[in-house]
Structures are given as C-alpha cells and as structure tokens.
Amino acid sequence: MNSALLTVDNLGKSFRGLRAVNQVGFEVPRGDIVALIGPNGAGKTTTFNLIAGALPPSDGRVILDGHDITGLGQAAICRAGIGRTFQIVKPFAGLSVEENVMVGALRHDNGDxxxxxxAANDILHLLELGDKATHPAQTLTLPDRKRLEVARALATRPKLLLLDEVMAGLRPVECDRMVAILTGLNKETGLTILLIEHVMRAVMALSDHVVVLHHGEKIAEGTPAQVTSHPKVLECYLGEDHE
Amino acid sequence: MSLLHDRRAQLLLGLLALMALVPLAAGDYLLSILITVLIQAYLGMSWNVMMGFAGQFSLGHALYVGLGAYAGGALFVHYGTPPWIGAIAGMAVSVLAGTVIGTLGFRFKVMGVYFALLTIAFAEFTRVLFDHWGWVGASSGLFLPPAANASADNLWLLRGSATMFYYVALGMTVAAFWFSRALLMRRIGYYWQAIREDQDAADALGIDVFRTKMIAVLISAAMTSLGGVFLAFFNNNLYPESIFSMHRSIELILGTIIGGIGTLFGPILGAVVLTALGEGLTILGAHIGIDGVKQIAYGICLMLILILKPGGLWPWLRSRLGLAGGTR
Amino acid sequence: MDATFFMNVISAGLLTGLVYGLMALGLSVIFGVMRVVNFAHGDMMVVAMYAAFLLYTKLGISPVPALPLVAGLLFVMGYLLQRLLINRFLGATEHIQFLLLLSLAIIITNIVLMVFGPDARNIQLDASFESYSLGPLILDKVRVIAAFTAGGVAMLLWAFFRYTTTGTAIRACADNPVGARVVGLDVEKLYAVTFGIGAACVGAAGCLLLLLVDVHPHLSSDYTLLGFIIVILGGLGSLGGALLGGILVGLSEALSGVLISPSLKSMFSFGLLILVLLLRPQGILGKKP
Structure with a gap:
C-alpha cells in the first residue's frame, strides 16, 4: 500500500460544532481511478475541499506522494500536484476558451x-473543444463548460485530478464521451483520478475502487461490484426496509 | 488573422505619426487640450492595470498622483532635483503606499466596494496630512519656479514650452500603451485576468493570488505617480485640496470606464471623447451663458453612454471597424 | 479647558451625530436591500437642505414641521429614480453602478448650483439662540430638537421594517430576491419603495441638519463620504449601527475639532474608517457575512 499517491487519514471537519466530515480515511493508489459516492449531504464535496485546500481540515492528515499537504492553501496544493474542478463551474467568463486553459498551463515552462x-490546444483537442478555442468562455454550453473545467485542471499537469460531478447535467451520450476521455487519459498517461459522481453508470464504467460516504463517515469501500452489494450501502441508498 | 492584426498596427502607426506632427500646425490652445487628453489617457492606462486587468477597484488613485507630484515638485523646489530623479522618489513612495494599502486590503480580505472605500480613505487621509505639512507648503500650496530662460526647452529639468510638454506627454502615453500591451501578453497579464474573472478558480490553478494582485497595485501606483510628476511640472502649482481630491480620482477613471475597461485602447479613446465633450460643452455653455449647464449636460452624456454602451465605447467601435482583438 | 467644557463638546457632538446617523440610515437601507452603493447620497442631502431652506424662506415653514413634506418629496424622487433608472443597473458590476450614480450626482449638484448659486445659505430661527441648561451642561435648543426628531424618525423606520407587511416584504427581498419573486412579491416595486425610504431618511436628515449648519452645493461629496464612513463604522444594513456610527463620527469631529485642529477632524474620521475596515469589516454592529 506504500504505492498510494494520496492518503487521507482520519480526516474531519466541523462547522460551528456540526460534524460535516468525521474520521474519513482512504487511499488512492497511483494510476487508479477512485470514486467517492454517497447520498446528498454525505460530505463528499466537503471532503474534496479539504483535500484540495479550499477548506482547512479540523483534524486528520492528507498525504500526497509522501508529502504532508494538510492545511496548505488551494494554490499551494495545486502546485504540489492536485488539479481540481468545481461542482459549480467557474470559467473565466471574459477570456477565450484557449486562454482559460492557458492560465492553468502558464505555471510551467517559465511562463512561456x-x-x-x-499545451492548451493539445488539451482542448483531447477534450474535443479544439474548434471552440477562440470562443469566449461565457458562450459555452454547460457540457462544454464542464469539459473546460477538466481541461483547465489538466493544464496544471497534476499528479492527481479531482473531479467534482463533471457528469452532472450531461446527456448519456456526452457522459459516455467523458468516460471514454477520462479512461483514455488514465490508460495513456497513467493519470490518477479521484472523482465525486452521482451518475452511477459513469462510476461503474470508470472506477477501480469506490469509497462510500454517509453522514460524513465512510461506510464502505471496495470494487464497484462489492460496494453495490454491500448491505449498508443499499440501506442508505434505498432505505432501511430494504432486505 | 495576421492581416487584420497588421491593419490594427497600421492604424496605430498612422495615428502616432499624425500626433507627432501636430505641434507643427496646432496653436497653443489645441496643444494644451491635447496635452490634457494625453495625460488623462496615460493616467487612465495606469489605473487600468489595477482595475481593468486585475479587477481591483481603486477609487483613491489621486493618492499616487499627489505623492508623485509632491515628491517631484518639492525636491525640485528645495534642492533643484531634476524631475526624472524626483520621479524615482515619487514612484518609491507610491510603491510604498501601494504596499501598505494592498497588503492591508488583501490580507484582511477587504473586497469590491469596501476596497474602493479603503483606497478613498487613504487618499483623503493623506490629503489632510499634506494640508498641514509646512515643508510642502501645506494648504497654501507649493509653487514651482518658472524657467530662467523661458524660450529654451530643458527636457532634463522639464522647464519649457507647451510643445516640449506635448512631446513628453505623447512619449509617456505611447510608453504606457506599449507597456500595458506587453504586460497583458505575458504570464502576469493572463494571471491578472484570471483573478479578475474568478479569484477562487485562479487560486485553485496554483496562482499566488496575493502576490499577483500586489504586483498590479504596485505597477499601477508607480505609473500613476509618474503622471503626477508631469502634472506638477506642467501646472507649476500644487494644492493638496486639488491634487489628492476624490474628484481627481474620479476624473482619472472616467475615461477608462467610458472607453472600455480592461482594453488597451479604451483609456485613450475615453480620454479623447471626454475631453472633446468637456471642451465642446464649455463652448456651448459660454453661448448659453448659464452656470452649471455644461456639467449637467456632461452628466447626462455620461449616463447615456453608460445606458447605451455599458461595456465601453472601444469594444463597440472595434467591432464596427472590423478589427481583431478577441476579448480585449 | 475644564470638564464642563468637554461635557458640552461631547454632548453637542453626540446630538449632531444622531442627525448624521439618520442620513446614513438611508444609505444603509439602500445598500442593505439592493446592494447598490448610493454615490449620489450627499447630493440628495443637499437637495433636501435646499428644499427645507426654500420652505422656510418662502412659506415660513420651519424645518421640523417641514420635515414630512421634504421627506415626502425625497421619497418620490428616490422612488422614481429607482424605477426609471437604477433598476436596470442592479445586476451591473460595481464600477458601472458607481459611474451611474456619479453621473446622477453631477447632474443633481449642478442643478442645485444653477438654481441657488454657489453661496452658503442658512436660516435663523428664534430657537437658534436659545439653549437648555442641564446642571452645568448647556445644550443648544435646536440641536436637542434635531437630535430627538432624528431619533424619532429612526424609531419609526425600525417599527416600519419590523411590524408592517411592506417592511417585512422588503426584508424578504433583501434576504433572498429570487425567493421573494417566487412567492409572488413585486420586487421591483419594493425596491423602488426602499430607495424612496432611503431618500426620505436623507430628506428628514437634511431638514434637521439645516438647523445646525449652513448649506452650499459643494457639500454634497463631503456628505456622501461622511455617509460611507458612518455606515461602514456601524455596519452596513444595520439600523442601530448607522445611528451608532453617526454618534461616533459626531463625537470624533467635535472632539478633534477642539483638541487638535478643526481642519484635521476629517482625518480622524478617515483614520477610524480605515481601522474599522481592517479590524471589523462588517462594522461594529454588523453581522458576519
């Protein structure tokens, strides 16, 4: 297990006494795709924000590639090698699609x-946004904005990519395209991915490993097949009467 | 794409050549108006770096104008220091002031309108301070001695004719334009715009938001204070009441907002339009002969531009002229 | 400078501060509900002062009885401005809103300048020369009247927001404009009423301030800045905060005026503003965002 790229250890977060995330621990092995699932309000996005540095954790540790990154700011964590997308997309609306991605890429090659x-155009082609490179980002449709989020995060050349519900709002065909793109990236470049997802068919198709959160705690983890038959998971998704 | 780009460059060069030839034909009145236009464009571009590019709203830029003007002016009056040396002192003081305001504002997360109010407060604070500082003449003002030999242009001491001031202002404006363009095309320019559009997303892409914003403040402050030095030597008198006033801060940003905030040519176009509007209305007002009509019409025109072209005149004009420019 | 002298200065500053507070209340209400920073606030103030001046000199109505008239006039002015002009800029960026209200301010000030000229005007009531003695304290009668009226108007406003349906609806708009629209409130109209109320506060404050100071058109930007300082001190959107901020500014002006130099008094206000912006940006009584 020493090969884990990301180790989340006993992570917790309280908001004014309210426990949003409690003693969550899991590992993301190098080169794997791990999904974080759970019902609404399970603490998935909070966990994400703790890992990405958008929020400081109340307790616990986050280790990336052997370095303790707990409590670092968002920017420092990005520089350490984690690229993220936002659930509510945040494009740089006044800039072109290409420029959006360039902002992510400029940290490398001495800002050339x-x-x-x-680099931005290469990534845009990969995400099938190449023909829209010169469009202002504010003219993009929601599915394209989701792809732009992914493209921008990829441009920072992350070791680990955090994807927060990039399939939400996509039609099944678009969703399948995104799955194909992400699988391709993972296979070809060995990119490690941790994703939050509600769209179960994407989770099934993509992930090597699934972590299930409920009420801020980890209730199960395993392969997609294992967790979907796990009694606790069934209970929290389908209600207590399910037997 | 490159053809259109060429056309843009051709237009600019043509305009520049025309501007360079103006003093051959223009009288003193036209020359003084053009100097006003140029210096307003210059100051507008300086403000544009901070607000237009990096999205940090300063309503207290008169502070940097005043610090530059007083540094250049007072050193010249007391020690005969050449303005270009005094400018270095002025820029240094302005950078220091910018560091204080930026650090406090950004570290304490004072944002948007609140940040704008913070900048006003610092400018007003400094105005009252200078009102009571005897070394710089306090509220009765500081006066620069006229040149011993009025007919000779001395560029090093910035004493001379309107034509000399015109060329200095033209040089400063061209330099500011070129500098703004260079900034915008580099990494820092992209980072600024990213922060302007969404600070949180910029942060998540690994950008050091605090440092990047500070650089915008400091560059803007230094550029603005150089404009202040020019004003001191051009007007030959300085009063805290006018140089640090909120009216000056407002005047300084009007052209850029009207012309198109965040664009390269907007501040220049805005300065031309507003000065032409002001002069035109003065002439008109003199015919009507009622006090205040000019200002009322000026206010109405501002409002109309705002209602009709809220993005500024240049983005609109640019697309009418069929010039490329993408988002800028 | 003995203790009695200071007590007198302090009480005068406190009473004037209440009038300042009423003026700033208008700014606070408008910002609290619509997130619009009214850069034409001081100009409205000057309009109100001149209106009170006219009512007194032409019709002999002294400022306190004239208060409902002037407040009503300013209400209509604010209502129409919001309906016809400002409403379409509600979603605009800060600098655009700023420029809009600034051009409005330029227009208002210069109309006033055109009508009344640049000279300072004041009014002399019989009461202007009377004073109350309270032990060693000597209080100007007009200052006491102005302060108590200002306090009364502020209480009325508080009751309006607290107990009337319209007041509650406006608070709902402030909390959640989308939600307010969903439950069927006429948000545009409520915004217009809010702007009207904000302007009416200025109208009332203008009447009362005319009892204490001279008016001239170029006071407008000073009053705008003063309003900002007060609401930031007290906390934007907080009624009590605006009054408290007004009192603090009134006190600091009065004290620095006698202790140091009258011309330095605004420096203290700005110094205070900078401190509060940094240490408690939500204001003294404001809630954390």
Missing amino acids: VDKARK
Whole structure:
C-alpha cells in the first residue's frame, strides 16, 4: 500500500460544532481511478475541499506522494500536484476558451506564453473543444463548460485530478464521451483520478475502487461490484426496509 | 488573422505619426487640450492595470498622483532635483503606499466596494496630512519656479514650452500603451485576468493570488505617480485640496470606464471623447451663458453612454471597424 | 479647558451625530436591500437642505414641521429614480453602478448650483439662540430638537421594517430576491419603495441638519463620504449601527475639532474608517457575512 499517491487519514471537519466530515480515511493508489459516492449531504464535496485546500481540515492528515499537504492553501496544493474542478463551474467568463486553459498551463515552462498556448490546444483537442478555442468562455454550453473545467485542471499537469460531478447535467451520450476521455487519459498517461459522481453508470464504467460516504463517515469501500452489494450501502441508498 | 492584426498596427502607426506632427500646425490652445487628453489617457492606462486587468477597484488613485507630484515638485523646489530623479522618489513612495494599502486590503480580505472605500480613505487621509505639512507648503500650496530662460526647452529639468510638454506627454502615453500591451501578453497579464474573472478558480490553478494582485497595485501606483510628476511640472502649482481630491480620482477613471475597461485602447479613446465633450460643452455653455449647464449636460452624456454602451465605447467601435482583438 | 467644557463638546457632538446617523440610515437601507452603493447620497442631502431652506424662506415653514413634506418629496424622487433608472443597473458590476450614480450626482449638484448659486445659505430661527441648561451642561435648543426628531424618525423606520407587511416584504427581498419573486412579491416595486425610504431618511436628515449648519452645493461629496464612513463604522444594513456610527463620527469631529485642529477632524474620521475596515469589516454592529 506504500504505492498510494494520496492518503487521507482520519480526516474531519466541523462547522460551528456540526460534524460535516468525521474520521474519513482512504487511499488512492497511483494510476487508479477512485470514486467517492454517497447520498446528498454525505460530505463528499466537503471532503474534496479539504483535500484540495479550499477548506482547512479540523483534524486528520492528507498525504500526497509522501508529502504532508494538510492545511496548505488551494494554490499551494495545486502546485504540489492536485488539479481540481468545481461542482459549480467557474470559467473565466471574459477570456477565450484557449486562454482559460492557458492560465492553468502558464505555471510551467517559465511562463512561456507560446508553449502554454500549444499545451492548451493539445488539451482542448483531447477534450474535443479544439474548434471552440477562440470562443469566449461565457458562450459555452454547460457540457462544454464542464469539459473546460477538466481541461483547465489538466493544464496544471497534476499528479492527481479531482473531479467534482463533471457528469452532472450531461446527456448519456456526452457522459459516455467523458468516460471514454477520462479512461483514455488514465490508460495513456497513467493519470490518477479521484472523482465525486452521482451518475452511477459513469462510476461503474470508470472506477477501480469506490469509497462510500454517509453522514460524513465512510461506510464502505471496495470494487464497484462489492460496494453495490454491500448491505449498508443499499440501506442508505434505498432505505432501511430494504432486505 | 495576421492581416487584420497588421491593419490594427497600421492604424496605430498612422495615428502616432499624425500626433507627432501636430505641434507643427496646432496653436497653443489645441496643444494644451491635447496635452490634457494625453495625460488623462496615460493616467487612465495606469489605473487600468489595477482595475481593468486585475479587477481591483481603486477609487483613491489621486493618492499616487499627489505623492508623485509632491515628491517631484518639492525636491525640485528645495534642492533643484531634476524631475526624472524626483520621479524615482515619487514612484518609491507610491510603491510604498501601494504596499501598505494592498497588503492591508488583501490580507484582511477587504473586497469590491469596501476596497474602493479603503483606497478613498487613504487618499483623503493623506490629503489632510499634506494640508498641514509646512515643508510642502501645506494648504497654501507649493509653487514651482518658472524657467530662467523661458524660450529654451530643458527636457532634463522639464522647464519649457507647451510643445516640449506635448512631446513628453505623447512619449509617456505611447510608453504606457506599449507597456500595458506587453504586460497583458505575458504570464502576469493572463494571471491578472484570471483573478479578475474568478479569484477562487485562479487560486485553485496554483496562482499566488496575493502576490499577483500586489504586483498590479504596485505597477499601477508607480505609473500613476509618474503622471503626477508631469502634472506638477506642467501646472507649476500644487494644492493638496486639488491634487489628492476624490474628484481627481474620479476624473482619472472616467475615461477608462467610458472607453472600455480592461482594453488597451479604451483609456485613450475615453480620454479623447471626454475631453472633446468637456471642451465642446464649455463652448456651448459660454453661448448659453448659464452656470452649471455644461456639467449637467456632461452628466447626462455620461449616463447615456453608460445606458447605451455599458461595456465601453472601444469594444463597440472595434467591432464596427472590423478589427481583431478577441476579448480585449 | 475644564470638564464642563468637554461635557458640552461631547454632548453637542453626540446630538449632531444622531442627525448624521439618520442620513446614513438611508444609505444603509439602500445598500442593505439592493446592494447598490448610493454615490449620489450627499447630493440628495443637499437637495433636501435646499428644499427645507426654500420652505422656510418662502412659506415660513420651519424645518421640523417641514420635515414630512421634504421627506415626502425625497421619497418620490428616490422612488422614481429607482424605477426609471437604477433598476436596470442592479445586476451591473460595481464600477458601472458607481459611474451611474456619479453621473446622477453631477447632474443633481449642478442643478442645485444653477438654481441657488454657489453661496452658503442658512436660516435663523428664534430657537437658534436659545439653549437648555442641564446642571452645568448647556445644550443648544435646536440641536436637542434635531437630535430627538432624528431619533424619532429612526424609531419609526425600525417599527416600519419590523411590524408592517411592506417592511417585512422588503426584508424578504433583501434576504433572498429570487425567493421573494417566487412567492409572488413585486420586487421591483419594493425596491423602488426602499430607495424612496432611503431618500426620505436623507430628506428628514437634511431638514434637521439645516438647523445646525449652513448649506452650499459643494457639500454634497463631503456628505456622501461622511455617509460611507458612518455606515461602514456601524455596519452596513444595520439600523442601530448607522445611528451608532453617526454618534461616533459626531463625537470624533467635535472632539478633534477642539483638541487638535478643526481642519484635521476629517482625518480622524478617515483614520477610524480605515481601522474599522481592517479590524471589523462588517462594522461594529454588523453581522458576519
């Protein structure tokens, strides 16, 4: 298990006494795709924000590639190698699609703008946004905005990519395309991915490993097949009467 | 794409050539108006770096104008220091002031309108301070001695004719334009715009938001204070009441908002339009002969531009002219 | 400078501060509900002061009885401004809103300048020369009247927001405009009423301040800034905060005026503003966002 890229250890977060995340621990092995699932209000996005540094954890530790990144700010954690998307997309509305992605890429190659532009276009092609590179980001449709989020996070060249509900609002065909793109990325570049997802068919198709949260606590983990037959998981998704 | 880009460059060069030739034909009145336009464009571009590019709303830029003006002016009056040396002192003081305001504002998370009010407060605070500082003449003002030999232009001491001031202002404006363009095309320019559009998303992409915003404040403060030095030597008198006033801060940003905030050419277009409007209305007002009509019409025109072209005149004009420019 | 002298200065500052507070209340209400920073606030104040001046000099109505008239006039002005102009800029960015209200301010101030000229005007009531003695304290009669009236108007406003249906509806709009629309409130109309109320506060404050100071058109930007300082001090959107902020500014002006130099008094206000912005940006009585 030493090969884990990300280790989340005993992570917790309280908001004014309210326990949103409690003693959550799991590992994301290098090169794997791990899904974080659970009903609404299970603490998935909070867990994400704790890992990505958008919120400081109340307790517990986050280890990335052997380095303790607990309590670092968002920017520092990105520089340490975690790229994230936002559940509510945050495009740089006034900039073009290409420029959005360039902003992510500019940290590399000493801020060389031409190289960043080239890198941005490569990523945009990968995410099938290449023909919209010069469009203002505010003109994109929601599915395209979701792809732009992924493209921008990828441009930072992360070791670990955090995807917060990138399938939500996508039609089944678009969803399948996104699954294909992410699987391709994972296979070809060995990119490790941790994702929050509600769309179960995407979870099933993508993930090697699934972690289930409920009321801020981890209630199960395992392969997709294992967790879907796990009694506690069935209970929290389908109600207590299910037997 | 490159053809359109060329057309843009051709237009700019043509305009520049025309501007360079103006003093050959223009009288003193036109020249003084053009100097006003140029210096307003210059100051507008300086403010644009902070607000237009990086999205940080300053309503107290008169502070940097005043600090530059007083540093250049007072050193010249007391020690005969050449303005270009005094400018270095002015920029240093402005950068220091910018560091204080930026650090306090950004570290304490004072944002938006609140940040704007903080900048006003610092400018007003400094105004009252200068009102009581004897070394710089306090509220009775500081006066720069006129040149011993009025007919000779001395560029090093910035004493001379309107034509000389015109070329200095033109040079500063061209330099500011070129500098703004260079900034916008580099990494820092992209980072600023990212922060302007969504600070949280910029942060998540690994950008050091505090440092990036500070750089915008400091560059903007230094540029603005150089404009202040020019004003001191052009007007030859300085009063805290006017140089640090909120009216000056407002005047300074009007052209840029009207012209198109965040654009490269907007501050220049805005300065031209507002000065033309002001001069036109003055002439008109003199014919009507009622006090205040000019200002009322000015206010109405501002409002109309705002209602009709809230994004500014340049983005609209640019698309009418068929010029490329993408989002800028 | 003995203790009695200071007591007198302090009480005068306190009483004037209440009138300032009433003016700032208008700003606070408008910002609290619509998130619009009224950069034309001081200009409305000057309009109100001149209206009270006219009513006194032409019709002989002294400022306190004229208060409902002037407040009513300003209400209509605010209502119409919101309906016809400001409403379409509610979603606009800060600098656009700023410029809109600034151009409005330029227009208002210059109309006033055109009508009344640049000279300072004041009114002399019989009461202007009378005073109350309270032990060693000597209080100007007009200052006491102005302060108590200001306090009364503020209480009325508080009761309006607390107990009337319209007041409750406005608070709902402030909390959640979308939700207010969903439950069928006429948000545009309520916004207009709010702007009207904000302006009416200024109208009332203008009447009362005319009892204490001279009016001239160029006071407008000073009053706008003063209003900002007060609401930031007290906490934007907090009624009690605006009054408290007004009193603090009144006190600091009065004290720095006698202790240091009258011309330095605004520096203290701005210094206070900077401190509060940094240490407690939500204001003294404001709630954390």
